[in-house]
Amino acid sequence: MSDSSSSDEHTTATGILSHSFVLFGALGDLSLRKLMPALYQLEHAQLLSQELEIMAVARSAISTAELKQRVEHTLNQYIGADQLNPSTLSRLLQRLCYCQVDLTQAHDYITLVQALSSWQPQVTFYLATPPNLYSDICQHLHSAGGVNSFSRIVVEKPIGHDLASSKVINDALALYFDESQIFRIDHYLGKETVQNLIALRFANPLFESQWNNQYIDYVEISVAEDVGIEGRWGYFDKAGQMRDMVQNHLMQLLCLVAMDPPSQLDASSIRDEKVKVLRSLKPIKPDEIRHHLVLGQYADGQFKQAPAPGYLNESDANTSSNTETFIALRAEIANWRWTGTPFYLRTGKRMASKVTEIVIHYKPNSHYIFSPDQASLAKNRLVIRLQPSESISLQVLTKEQGMDKGMQLRRDPLQLDLAQSQSNARIPDAYERLLLEALKGNQSLFVRRDEVEIAWQWCDQVRHSFQSTDQPLRPYPVGSNGPKEANDMIQMHGHLWYEDCDEI
Numbered sequence: 001m002s003d004s005s006s007s008d009e010h011t012t013a014t015g016i017l018s019h020s021f022v023l024f025g026a027l028g029d030l031s032l033r034k035l036m037p038a039l040y041q042l043e044h045a046q047l048l049s050q051e052l053e054i055m056a057v058a059r060s061a062i063s064t065a066e067l068k069q070r071v072e073h074t075l076n077q078y079i080g081a082d083q084l085n086p087s088t089l090s091r092l093l094q095r096l097c098y099c100q101v102d103l104t105q106a107h108d109y110i111t112l113v114q115a116l117s118s119w120q121p122q123v124t125f126y127l128a129t130p131p132n133l134y135s136d137i138c139q140h141l142h143s144a145g146g147v148n149s150f151s152r153i154v155v156e157k158p159i160g161h162d163l164a165s166s167k168v169i170n171d172a173l174a175l176y177f178d179e180s181q182i183f184r185i186d187h188y189l190g191k192e193t194v195q196n197l198i199a200l201r202f203a204n205p206l207f208e209s210q211w212n213n214q215y216i217d218y219v220e221i222s223v224a225e226d227v228g229i230e231g232r233w234g235y236f237d238k239a240g241q242m243r244d245m246v247q248n249h250l251m252q253l254l255c256l257v258a259m260d261p262p263s264q265l266d267a268s269s270i271r272d273e274k275v276k277v278l279r280s281l282k283p284i285k286p287d288e289i290r291h292h293l294v295l296g297q298y299a300d301g302q303f304k305q306a307p308a309p310g311y312l313n314e315s316d317a318n319t320s321s322n323t324e325t326f327i328a329l330r331a332e333i334a335n336w337r338w339t340g341t342p343f344y345l346r347t348g349k350r351m352a353s354k355v356t357e358i359v360i361h362y363k364p365n366s367h368y369i370f371s372p373d374q375a376s377l378a379k380n381r382l383v384i385r386l387q388p389s390e391s392i393s394l395q396v397l398t399k400e401q402g403m404d405k406g407m408q409l410r411r412d413p414l415q416l417d418l419a420q421s422q423s424n425a426r427i428p429d430a431y432e433r434l435l436l437e438a439l440k441g442n443q444s445l446f447v448r449r450d451e452v453e454i455a456w457q458w459c460d461q462v463r464h465s466f467q468s469t470d471q472p473l474r475p476y477p478v479g480s481n482g483p484k485e486a487n488d489m490i491q492m493h494g495h496l497w498y499e500d501c502d503e504i
């Protein structure tokens, strides 16, 4: 593993506003569905520099005028024709140019580099392409003279499917770009509430002083999706939920919840602290799997009152697949702050509803003085809802009102709805923030090489342990909260998932 821990102090690519943006894969799904709408919103908020020029790159033989038509059509579709502001739209379209490039053909890059020759030399290249093209793109761009010490490269996940393959991709990038020039996207880091975690933890002494194993019983990070594979069968069946969600999004959330306060808010300080957490994760040994890991796969069920097919019955399914669409695991962080406080991570496709939540389950008081039948109520929980309806809610206990209620306890939330509490109510999409920060050269919302690789190392180890056991994949019906074995697993340790807490 390269020692990248100090390389982002290198300042050639960071901290300078980039006025040239080149989007590879510009006609692909990610670009049209996420990046173009994000650029539109940044334009609308007047956050793009006046000089910014955007080169869209793809293989199709279309003209710049046709590209503009496509982009306008896309924005109508994803933002809504009635929402589009004509002057914003026209400003954005004026910035766009198109260059036809077959990404595997070296000579096409010469045309691209020539087209960029009059542009500002600090170019941000965004690779919205499959990762197997990263190496070719970097190499050809470099050979054509398109890369300099001011260039930045933004890459999407997946960075490999295990530690070895991630190293191959990282090595290919490192041949042409310094670590300070590489911006690896994990779109969860761009979400507003994820950003808010940093403010919540480190700007509020109230929370930070109790953010440890003395006060916190366990932490739960749940990312439930109601969608299934959405036509991405070829990719997903080789990945599964461990590689698709845990190795990146859930591990990043875990790091932000568990890390020590960084000495400053700069990229190196934050990323160093995240790496320390990843390094402290205890491996899950084969003989611990039964108590630490449940893998599941959705089976036929009901979604919104209609029958819905299971994973193996989806159209184009690999009917003998044993890829997991659900995972629940108990992670332990072996350090001073967290030893004895487990982190339960849970994520699945085709579950009851889409909800991403971090729940901090606090310990009860050491001495309890209220009615014995209310003892299980007397705990605080902090619920950080990332999506939908971003909110932070602290569950506190008060007394039931009324002379006849004695000292009967009740739990109520102190609730902060983030969209409503601030007047500029629109919560930006993660890609808006990430694009803006990449253009500014701020790496703190992007993932460093060592983070990616240590996360893979841990996930690979957990997968190998699982494979060495005879644990089966547990079925769960579409539209449920996952297999019942996930409840058994957490209950073995005397804990409950948040949705079950008030039922007992």
Ligand code: BG6
Residues within 6 Å of the ligand: 187, 225, 244, 245, 356
């Ligand atoms: C992507 C995964 O990274 O994240 C998808 O590849 C998943 O499978 C998606 O659906 C979830 O993102 P979000 O922002 O909708 O929670």
